[in-house]
Amino acid sequence: MGIKKMYMRKYFVIMFFALACGLSACSNNDVAVNDNGFDRGTLLVNVADNLIIPSFQDLKAKVAALETTSNTFIATSDATNLDALQSAWEAAMTSFVKCSPFAFGPADLPLGTFVEVLGTFPISTTKIETNINNTGFNLSASFDRDVRGMMTVEYLIYSLNGDAAVLTNYGTGSDNRKNYLKTVITEIKTNIDNITTAWEGAYRTTFTSNTETSAGSPISLLYNSFVKDYENIKNFKLELPAGLQAGQTSAEPTKVEAYYSGISLTLIKEHFATTEKIWLGTGLNGTDGIGFEEYLNAVEGGAALVTQTKAKVAEINSAIAAIPAGRLSDNIGSTQVSAAHTLMQDNTANFKSSMSSLLGISITFSDNDGD
Template identity: 30%
Template sequence: MLKKIVFILSIVSVIVACSSSDDSNGGSNDNFDRTALLTNYADNIIVPALVNFQSKMSDMETAKSDFINDINQTNLNILSDAWLEAYKAWQHVEIFNIGIAETLSADENSGFVVFFNRYPVTVSDIEAGAASGNYDLNAISYYDAQGFPALDFLIHGVADSDTTPLDKFTTNPNFEGYANYITDVIAQMRTIINTVVSDWQGSYRDSFINNTSSSATGSFNKMVNDFIYYYEKGLRANKIGIPAGNFSVDPLPEKVEAYYKNDVSKELALLGLETIEKVFNGQAIVGSGASSQSFASYLDYLENSQLRDDINAQFLATKQQIQSLNNSFSQQVMEDNTQMTQAYDLLQGAVVLLKVDMASAFNVSIDFTDSDGD
């Protein structure tokens, strides 16, 4: 009789263990309202930021058309201003590589980002394309020859044998090719963002907020992973760590964001960090509004407010350090790289808090591996 009881208890234990394992892989074991969290993210944060970016892209396309129709330095300066405004708005949406956005390129980690902000730009591909007219912006080989970095070179850089940026469109033998190239790059960007906005304003919004699972295909899982991936790769590594030489023998000042404009890399980095802070705390990025359900409030619900406070404190310390840097990160790297590496160290300080502690608290598995070697 005793043996039968032990046998039955063993079976029950196995069933319970399997059930717990299934829960950890497919859903949440708490009653937090993930639908409300995803609704806040969709309606108050993601879609408004995407629509704002779409508007800034439209303004830049108009400035480009005015420049091409009347090529002069004044119109190039106006295009530069529109480029910067759109680039700043981009800092608020790069993080949202979800929905149709993640399917638009052959890079499964970067998705739509490759069409907007893969840097450093490969100038030789742009020059070859302008000379031959033979280029395909959808090809993998041209991912690093388009988007904002390509426009940065076209608007602010000086081509071989030229004296000023404007020469590309006036006295350069391939001036027509450069005009076509800048037109095609902006048209590509407009097409991509229009596709993404249409997806969110169509059926995707509802499917996003209703898919609360912690499984790999769940919206909540994807939001957590995209948030951490952008923080670790887009912000920490790309904007700070790679130029500072954290992943190489020597610093690489030519690998900063907006290298040719050369005086806005700090501004762009701070906007990227601002996006991280606001998404974490559930605050509107565009416009204003009270905080709503978010990663931070979820940690509160789980009685882990100390982790929430630690994460926000690390964000604040990082912001203060970045604010102290030169407006040009390439100049900062060359003149006092220690300050850049200190900013990287502060960014790194939140990686474990987010990638291990927060993800574990949310019962979410990380679906990417970091190849930066940290």
């Protein structure tokens, strides 16, 4: 009986280690996919050199211009300088969404990705005003995302009551508000400068030299950030303000991105155009290169998905173009917004489960889409 127990114990120990090793192999090695020798390095180099780096370089320049015009406005708070500041913000924000899909690597900040830290919306106007009135407030010591970033700058330089209301806020006794504006923009600039410098330096080599597909590899980081960013457009720029999420009973127009400036629809168009560029491999300057389209065409069953995805993307572009011009917050409950959201939801499987399966790249982020 004792010998039998000893053998049984050895059997279970062996089985345990065999199972553990099997699980380890599954989690650490690339998923076997016949990609017919597709060179993932060409995709990574193209995306790095023609999309990621030039996009962050453009954002860096736009944020520098934002800081310059902000300093001018703080010194002389008149209508001319406010108009220049608003134009600089719109240019920087448009550039920001073009970088949004690249929220990994150097763009992963202590409080979250640069999109989460510098692009959160809606912001908390109550918290912001409290911070402004608190002379001892230290932004760098705050963990709140909804009191900083590009949308906080928007709130500070736009008003639903017009520019006259903004200028009133920057009249006599507005030093705290001016200091807050300056501090928020400085934080944005510091982070964007650091991200850009990292990509221009060693991280580009790190990103382009590893062609594995396992979790944490460059292609996995790019793909997962691409999919998550696409879902952010669908879930937070359309679904949430339109009142289409589970539990919502009506539209919530104040939750659109860029509520105060009213450029929400423009940002959605630019954002989705960037999504399409990454998938196609098109550079920031419009030059066609190697992207996920070519990668998919190299794997078995990929060509059919490419055709299916292209058709759906064309439908989405048409649907977004059909959303009435003007403030998205005024039209967020329209049938056109609902139609665009539905098409984006339909396409989620193409970008997510189907691509993930065909390319052998696991989805590493959590969501509630069920796709």
